[in-house]
Amino acid sequence: MIAFGCSITSPDMYREAAEKGINLVAEPDSVVMANAAAGSLMRSYNLIMNKVAEMDGVEALVLCHQDAELTSPDFCSIVREALKDPDVGVVGCVGALDVRNIAWWEGSVTWGSFTHRYKEYGGGQIDAFTFTNENHPGYARTGEVDTLDGFIMVIAPWTIQNIRFDESLGQLHGYDYDFCLQVREAGKKVMTADFKAVHHHSLELISDEFVWIEAHKRVAEKWLGRMPPAGLPNWGAADYDWKGRALQAEAEAGAERLTRVSIQMKAEAQARRHKAEMEEVTNSTSWRYTRPLRLLARELRRLRAARGGRNGGHPEAPGSAPANLQAPPTPSAARPARPTVSRASESTALDRGEG
Amino acid sequence: MIAFGVAVTRSEDYDRWAGPGIDRAREPNSAVYANSSPGSIFRAYNLLLDEAAEHGDLEALVLLHQDVEIVDEDLCGKVRAVFADPDVAIAGCVGARDARTMAWWEGAVTWASFTHRYYEHGGGILPAFSSSPETDQLPAYARLGEVDTIDGFIMALSPWAVRNLRFDETLGQFHGYDFDICMQARAAGRNVVTADLKVWHHHSLELMPDPETWIEANIRLTEKWESLDGSAGGEDWKARARRAEAQASAFNVLKISANMLAAARERELLAELDSIRNSASWRYTAPIRRLAAKARARRSRPG
Numbered sequence: 001m002i003a004f005g006c007s008i009t010s011p012d013m014y015r016e017a018a019e020k021g022i023n024l025v026a027e028p029d030s031v032v033m034a035n036a037a038a039g040s041l042m043r044s045y046n047l048i049m050n051k052v053a054e055m056d057g058v059e060a061l062v063l064c065h066q067d068a069e070l071t072s073p074d075f076c077s078i079v080r081e082a083l084k085d086p087d088v089g090v091v092g093c094v095g096a097l098d099v100r101n102i103a104w105w106e107g108s109v110t111w112g113s114f115t116h117r118y119k120e121y122g123g124g125q126i127d128a129f130t131f132t133n134e135n136h137p138g139y140a141r142t143g144e145v146d147t148l149d150g151f152i153m154v155i156a157p158w159t160i161q162n163i164r165f166d167e168s169l170g171q172l173h174g175y176d177y178d179f180c181l182q183v184r185e186a187g188k189k190v191m192t193a194d195f196k197a198v199h200h201h202s203l204e205l206i207s208d209e210f211v212w213i214e215a216h217k218r219v220a221e222k223w224l225g226r227m228p229p230a231g232l233p234n235w236g237a238a239d240y241d242w243k244g245r246a247l248q249a250e251a252e253a254g255a256e257r258l259t260r261v262s263i264q265m266k267a268e269a270q271a272r273r274h275k276a277e278m279e280e281v282t283n284s285t286s287w288r289y290t291r292p293l294r295l296l297a298r299e300l301r302r303l304r305a306a307r308g309g310r311n312g313g314h315p316e317a318p319g320s321a322p323a324n325l326q327a328p329p330t331p332s333a334a335r336p337a338r339p340t341v342s343r344a345s346e347s348t349a350l351d352r353g354e355g
Numbered sequence: 356m357i358a359f360g361v362a363v364t365r366s367e368d369y370d371r372w373a374g375p376g377i378d379r380a381r382e383p384n385s386a387v388y389a390n391s392s393p394g395s396i397f398r399a400y401n402l403l404l405d406e407a408a409e410h411g412d413l414e415a416l417v418l419l420h421q422d423v424e425i426v427d428e429d430l431c432g433k434v435r436a437v438f439a440d441p442d443v444a445i446a447g448c449v450g451a452r453d454a455r456t457m458a459w460w461e462g463a464v465t466w467a468s469f470t471h472r473y474y475e476h477g478g479g480i481l482p483a484f485s486s487s488p489e490t491d492q493l494p495a496y497a498r499l500g501e502v503d504t505i506d507g508f509i510m511a512l513s514p515w516a517v518r519n520l521r522f523d524e525t526l527g528q529f530h531g532y533d534f535d536i537c538m539q540a541r542a543a544g545r546n547v548v549t550a551d552l553k554v555w556h557h558h559s560l561e562l563m564p565d566p567e568t569w570i571e572a573n574i575r576l577t578e579k580w581e582s583l584d585g586s587a588g589g590e591d592w593k594a595r596a597r598r599a600e601a602q603a604s605a606f607n608v609l610k611i612s613a614n615m616l617a618a619a620r621e622r623e624l625l626a627e628l629d630s631i632r633n634s635a636s637w638r639y640t641a642p643i644r645r646l647a648a649k650a651r652a653r654r655s656r657p658g
Contacts, residue, residue: 103604105611116615121623126615203619205612209605216601233600242592249599251573254458255566256606260613262562265473265481267617269560273476274624281631286644290636297635 002076003031003052004062007044014066017200021070022062030076031055041172042165053160059083061155068151069198079154082193089159089188090180092148093195094128099146100229102174102212102219111142111192114151118203131196142192146184150176152197159183169222173215181227356384357431358407358416362392362399368421372557376425380417385431386410396529397522408517414438416517419509419554427553434511437550444516444545445537447505448552449483454503457534457576465498466549469508473560488551499549503541507533509554516540526579530572538580 004022008014014034022032033051038044045063052061060079064070072078082091093114099107112128130140153176163182165175180190206212224231225239237245281287359377363369369389377387388406392399400418407416415434419425427433437446448469454462467483485497510533512520520539522532537547563569581590631637 101600101604103608106604106607118615118619120616121619122626124619124622126618203612203615205608205615206605209609212608213598213601213605216604217597220597220600233596242596243590246590246592246595246599247574247577248570249596249603250456250577251570252566252603253599253606254456254461254573255563255569256603256610257461258458258569259563259566260606260610262560263610263613263617265471265562266475266560267613267620268481269473269476269479270617270621271624272479274621274628276477278624278628278631281628281637284644285647286640287631287637290640293636294634 001029001031001055001057002027002060002062002079003033003055003058004064005033005035005045005048005052006064006066007035007037007041007048008066009037010066013200017067017069017198018064021064021068021197024073025070025075027076040167040170042167042169042175045165045175046167049155049160049164058157058160060157061160063150063153063155065151065199067200069200070152070195071198072195075195078193078195082154082191083156085189086158087187087189088191089156089163089183089186090148091154091156091191091193092150093152093192093197094149095145095147095190095192097146098229099177100232100234102177102216104147104149104177106234107146108139110145111140111194113192113194114197114199117198117200120203125198130194142194144189145192146190147177147180148190148192150179151199152195153179154193156188159188162186166222169218170215171211173212174219178219178222181223181230185227356386356410356412357382357414357434358386358388358410360388360400360403360407360416360418361390361421362396362403363389363421364392365421368557372424372555373419373421376419376423376554379428380425380430382431395524395527397524397526397532400522400532401524404512404517404521413514413517415514416512417509418507418512420507420556422557423508424555424557425509425553426555430552433550433552437511437548438513440546441513441515442544442546443548444513444520444540444543445505445547446511446550446552447507447533447547448509448550448554449506450502450504450547450549452501452503454534457504457531457573459504459506459534462503463496465496465500465502466551468549468551469554469556472555472557474557475560485551486553499551501546501548503547504534504537505547505549507536508556509552510536511550511552513545515545519543523579526575527568527572530569531576535576535579542583 004026006014006018006022008018019034022030026032031052033048035044035048038047048063049061052058060083062070062079079091082088094109094112096104096107096109109129111130113130115125115127115131117123117125130136163179163186166178166182169175169178183190220231222231232239233245233249235248237248359381361369361373361377363373374389377385381387386407388403390399390402403418404416407413415438417430417434434446437443449464449467451459451462451464466485468485468488469483470486471481471483473479473481484494488497516536520536520543523535523539526532526535540547
């Protein structure tokens with residue numbers, strides 16, 4: 001029996017995403033444990049695992065975020081196939097090698113068969129590099145990884161009985177990386193498999209960077225020296241060269257912040273250009289003179305829709321863009337400038353409070 | 356006499372921006388040094404300091420990047436007013452307090468009277484928060500005066516600074532020369548201040564073209580000044596490392612998020628524009644617009 005578990009803080013989101021996916025893939029005998037969140041995600045997941053551990057005939061426990069929607073109708077078969085090897089402890093649809101901290105995407109990502117669906121700016125989706133079955137990059141492969149993204153984790157029976165999420169780490173961040181490290185430390189494997197999912201998530205990837213930073217520190221502290229390369233910096237310093245690590249990381253943080261400001265400024269410039277183009281069109285004589293025709297057409301569409309005809313305003317199909325969660329490389333150019341320290345009302349350039 | 360100095364790596368930039376700006380601001384007796392840049396900006400600026408130092412009547416040396424255009428006809432008057440205080444060594448139009456590294460924008464910025472002019476996406480401007488104090492209300496934190504460091508794209512140096520300070524050529528090629536010279540001035544007991552100098556910075560929106568070099572320079576500068584202020588031995592480097600590594604990762608995610616937001620916004624705007632351009636009324640009226648364009652072109656033709 002394959003069980004499903006979810007920790008819910010937003011019943012609406014659960015209905016929209018996780019429940020829909022579970023209903024699609026669950027088998028008649030599947031148990032679904034949809035619990036209200038009990039404190040931290042770690043604690044909530046442990047509660048689910050404890051309950052499932054008491055059940056007989058469990059083949060796997062699938063832990064889903066409430067905003068994760070499983071979309072492979074043959075999901076259970078894929079899971080059974082992946083767990084045929086008794087050494088496999090946990091399986092996911094996104095994973096990476098050489099992961100050194102909770103930011104798994106800074107490792108070498110080998111698989112990502114999900115799409116990120118967002119609602120901002122009219123909505124859309126960004127496919128990870130193996131979400132579709134075509135055009136996989138050369139580095140794409142399922143198999144053993146260091147860690148998974150925890151938005152969907154398939155837990156093997158041995159793991160259900162023997163491993164628990166570390167509730168001392170915080171509320172949410174880093175639970176997946178820590179869990180995978182525990183599984184690997186126990187001699188079991190962490191694997192990716194080709195099942196598809198939709199992650200319904202805002203484009204704001206971190207809502208509270210300070211909480212995330214604290215989790216990063218705690219997990220690094222826990223694992224340094226225990227499961228190499230966990231806890232090491234991304235650039236390969238000696239484990240305990242703290243001064244070197246501090247100086248490098250402080251500089252990297254400064255560079256990352258400035259790059260973000262640059263991206264925001266470019267986005268603002270693009271938006272301004274589009275606005276100018278739009279104004280050129282909408283202020284043109286032909287556009288203004290044909291306005292009555294457009295109003296008439298809109299009214300006709302409305303009337304047809306009211307009569308039970310086709311809905312005139314069906315939503316635009318979401319587009320797609322490459323999304324391997326790696327920022328595009330910074331193009332090389334001449335000497336740098338500093339961020340524009342903007343007026344407080346302009347949010348695009350360096351905002352003194354957060355830029 | 357107020358002198359001007361520029362290290363030129365692209366003559367066309369100097370001819371288009373720095374040169375005309377200097378012509379706008381200079382006084383009849385001003386010396387102008389436009390030198391080709393022989394190596395690092397540190398070395399190029401030291402040559403300019405050496406040349407300016409030979410003038411016995413030097414009141415100030417204004418060093419500016421080749422892509423900086425002075426748009427302030429009263430720049431010399433403002434520079435003179437600033438250096439009326441003999442304790443002032445360096446002045447600039449952007450400055451911050453509590454600047455702990457060469458990333459001065461992570462400190463508390465108190466003044467920024469420049470406008471960033473870019474040429475991507477059809478071009479545009481991004482005025483800094485105190486670029487027009489005459490017409491726009493300044494934010495509460497805007498004030499002129501003493502700062503820890505200034506941005507070096509334009510910096511005015513007092514005669515004392517010209518004769519007693521030198522850019523540290525061991526630090527690299529470009530980054531951090533401004534932070535370092537300000538630290539030197541302050542270590543010598545002099546002040547670094549902001550002044551309401553109006554300039555345009557003609558620059559790409561790409562602010563970090565070579566992060567690796569920038570990171571190296573930041574490390575060297577932090578090491579230099581932390582070892583000099585005597586606190587290096589007492590630092591909890593492990594705590595700093597843990598925090599900074601986490602911050603770097605967090606800022607990396609925020610950068611990815613900014614990229615995704617930008618792409619989503621772009622897609623929405625393009626869809627909006629496409630929906631208009633593909634509408635029946637826009638397509639059916641295309642011949643009229645073509646005719647109108649031809650008529651306009653004929654009217655504008657000379658003769």
